[in-house]
Amino acid sequence: MPSKGSWAKxxxxxxxxxxxxxxxxxxxxxxxxxxxxxxxHASASxxxxxxxxxxxxxxxxxxxxxxxxFVGAFLVNVTTTGDVATSFAITTGNTLEALAGAWLxxxxxxxxxxxxxxxxxxxxxxxxxxxxxxxxxxxxTSLALASFADWANYGAIWLTWWLGDATGDLVFAPLVLLWSxxxxxxxxxxxxxxxxxxxLLLVLLSGVVFGGWxxxxxxxxxxVLIFGPVVIWTAFRFRQRETxxxxxxxxxxxxxxTVHGFGPFVRGTENQSLLALQWWTAxxxxxxxxxxxxxxxxxxxxxxxxxxxxxxxxxxxxxxxxLAMVSHELRTPLTPVISALESLESEPVQTEGDGxxxxxxxxxxxxxxxxxxxxxxxxxxxxxxxxxxxxQLNQIVRSTECFRTAxxxxxxxxxxxxxxxxxxxxxxxxxxxxxxxxxxxALLAHPRIHLRMGVHSGPVNRVADINGKTNIAGSGIxxxxxxxxxxxxxxxxxxxxxxxxxxxxxxxxxRLHDLGECEVKHGLRLHLFNLYxxxxxxxxxxxxxxxxxxxxxxxxxxxxxxxxxRRSMAVLALVVAALAMVISSLTFLQQxxxxxxxxxxxxxxSVAVLPFENLSTQKENAHFADGMQDxxxxxxxxxxxxxxxxxxxxxxxxxxxxxxxxxxGQQLGVAHVVTGTVQRSGNxxxxxxxxxxxRTNRAVWAQTYDRDLVDLFAIESEIAKAIAExxxxxxxxxxxxxIERPPTSDISAVNRRW
Numbered sequence: 001m002p003s004k005g006s007w008a009k010x011x012x013x014x015x016x017x018x019x020x021x022x023x024x025x026x027x028x029x030x031x032x033x034x035x036x037x038x039x040x041h042a043s044a045s046x047x048x049x050x051x052x053x054x055x056x057x058x059x060x061x062x063x064x065x066x067x068x069x070f071v072g073a074f075l076v077n078v079t080t081t082g083d084v085a086t087s088f089a090i091t092t093g094n095t096l097e098a099l100a101g102a103w104l105x106x107x108x109x110x111x112x113x114x115x116x117x118x119x120x121x122x123x124x125x126x127x128x129x130x131x132x133x134x135x136x137x138x139x140x141t142s143l144a145l146a147s148f149a150d151w152a153n154y155g156a157i158w159l160t161w162w163l164g165d166a167t168g169d170l171v172f173a174p175l176v177l178l179w180s181x182x183x184x185x186x187x188x189x190x191x192x193x194x195x196x197x198x199x200l201l202l203v204l205l206s207g208v209v210f211g212g213w214x215x216x217x218x219x220x221x222x223x224v225l226i227f228g229p230v231v232i233w234t235a236f237r238f239r240q241r242e243t244x245x246x247x248x249x250x251x252x253x254x255x256x257x258t259v260h261g262f263g264p265f266v267r268g269t270e271n272q273s274l275l276a277l278q279w280w281t282a283x284x285x286x287x288x289x290x291x292x293x294x295x296x297x298x299x300x301x302x303x304x305x306x307x308x309x310x311x312x313x314x315x316x317x318x319x320x321x322x323l324a325m326v327s328h329e330l331r332t333p334l335t336p337v338i339s340a341l342e343s344l345e346s347e348p349v350q351t352e353g354d355g356x357x358x359x360x361x362x363x364x365x366x367x368x369x370x371x372x373x374x375x376x377x378x379x380x381x382x383x384x385x386x387x388x389x390x391x392q393l394n395q396i397v398r399s400t401e402c403f404r405t406a407x408x409x410x411x412x413x414x415x416x417x418x419x420x421x422x423x424x425x426x427x428x429x430x431x432x433x434x435x436x437x438x439x440x441x442a443l444l445a446h447p448r449i450h451l452r453m454g455v456h457s458g459p460v461n462r463v464a465d466i467n468g469k470t471n472i473a474g475s476g477i478x479x480x481x482x483x484x485x486x487x488x489x490x491x492x493x494x495x496x497x498x499x500x501x502x503x504x505x506x507x508x509x510x511r512l513h514d515l516g517e518c519e520v521k522h523g524l525r526l527h528l529f530n531l532y533x534x535x536x537x538x539x540x541x542x543x544x545x546x547x548x549x550x551x552x553x554x555x556x557x558x559x560x561x562x563x564x565x566r567r568s569m570a571v572l573a574l575v576v577a578a579l580a581m582v583i584s585s586l587t588f589l590q591q592x593x594x595x596x597x598x599x600x601x602x603x604x605x606s607v608a609v610l611p612f613e614n615l616s617t618q619k620e621n622a623h624f625a626d627g628m629q630d631x632x633x634x635x636x637x638x639x640x641x642x643x644x645x646x647x648x649x650x651x652x653x654x655x656x657x658x659x660x661x662x663x664x665g666q667q668l669g670v671a672h673v674v675t676g677t678v679q680r681s682g683n684x685x686x687x688x689x690x691x692x693x694x695r696t697n698r699a700v701w702a703q704t705y706d707r708d709l710v711d712l713f714a715i716e717s718e719i720a721k722a723i724a725e726x727x728x729x730x731x732x733x734x735x736x737x738x739i740e741r742p743p744t745s746d747i748s749a750v751n752r753r754w
Contacts, residue, residue, distance in 0.1 A: 027072025052172025093138025210257025454484030490538030665694025
């Protein structure tokens, strides 16, 4: 029978293999999606998510995930282009790239906490730029040596490869890292509304810039600057995770729009367009994440200052209490002796079985999880009613499981406080919350008892009072009292510190309800949560929180501010006004803009294949014309010596309408365009194609093909070869074999393809 150690070892091995398998599948899927945008070379995509996914995995799980990266990368490359040797070389580069990036981030940028500070963000960007040199160096070199890439295009392929990998790190790695950590922040209704407004604004602006809705999205206007205020808004109002999510959404929409020929980044080819977009995305991502990290750092410093303020106020209060006590004792020197004698006569000797903790005075601070309990309306009761109520409350508290367990373990301090009590737990922040829930549920059988409870975690000191008994001092007990004071009868209020700890456990999340910030004594602002569910707690908003009646120091002059609703309306009006100004400015620019011509002449061997016109009487044969354009463009794109405009860019110039070829050539930045017509009649097809020099509007080549439908593949190959010869393009043997299309006698194969 296997031992427990062997079972544990097998379980760890299985979980490790499962992790590697899942990561390999994710890498492979993301890689295939990225290669769908590869146009310059089949293995070089300007959009490459697997790099960021691999880097995040290495940072989260360690270097042991390298087999997953290796397997996923090998499957992507071996099914794309090249042979086993080139696939192995590319895979090695991809794996080393991820491991090197993770090492640089762990060594110099703070590891998984890299986005906590602006310096970390900039170091992460530098590490991404350096580590992503490895993969293109391995990949492009191996492809060129094996004749799967032209040395003349080495630089262009290398830049495309590197920028795609670097941008993948900058966009996807922050997204994965930040979402892999459970958030300690819960949005209230106002923040959720603000997030919805931000998302709606982001979609609307993306539609303006990259959606092709207005005509300005197809012009080369600098309208991407519209996203600046949105990014700043996200970074200032939310955390790094929301900022990374916004950058990802914006990047995805921008890639979609640019591929479809919309937006200010559209260039002569699809690859050039995506490269321009990725440069902008990289700069925007670094800027946004650095700004968000700076705001997060500022919030941490402000919280530390508030905590220090509470500690100082506690120290001053303790000092005043001590001086008053010393003054009193100096006036009545026999009081300590009399009190001590009375204590010895009245207090029973504590036994070892007593669950309460009576520690000696200790000035060393320790973290306590504090539950304060207060009886609402206690002062209105008669003396007998007060005594009876206190006895019942003590019995209820002692009967809770949390109380008994903590007392038995010697990890509980209980103190009477006015018309209530304080319970201090020391093992888990869940203890006081669970105890409060048990007390609230038990009170259902005692409708006469109305309690309010406050829970907080913070530093406390065990001190001895004048009678030699244990007492508690420190900022933790003071903040807990402030939390309690904000509640009404039936409420269980939690500070943000303890609520954030509970939010990591799924079963507590439905019971936590964000109340926002509440200003209490000494200007301290507490972020409060209300704990309730069916059977315990009070779902009503506390009166102090609802009315926002904060006490202010009389000697402090506060600036007069607009009411919250008026401020919100003012912000909304400013946003609407800004959008109106942007739209009106773009409309004005559209009306008065002059047509710009390229500053440099187009390349001699540059071609755009325009949509072919369907001359068939049956309109359902229109797909033959579209397929003819697509296949000829694909064949020409395999010739490295030619510059070919993407089909997406050429599709804007549909056939059947008057087309100014000179203007089209200037807009696309090409010297030649291919036009033509397709007419099908039964199993016969007529294809007319011509190559036009747009600089002179002269047809430099034209040909008509009257063939059987089964010769359609051969017609496409002949047209592509004729165009290449007319432009004097240099064809490598591999390229010539790639565009050679043998005829077929199977007409069903032609029909299936179309």
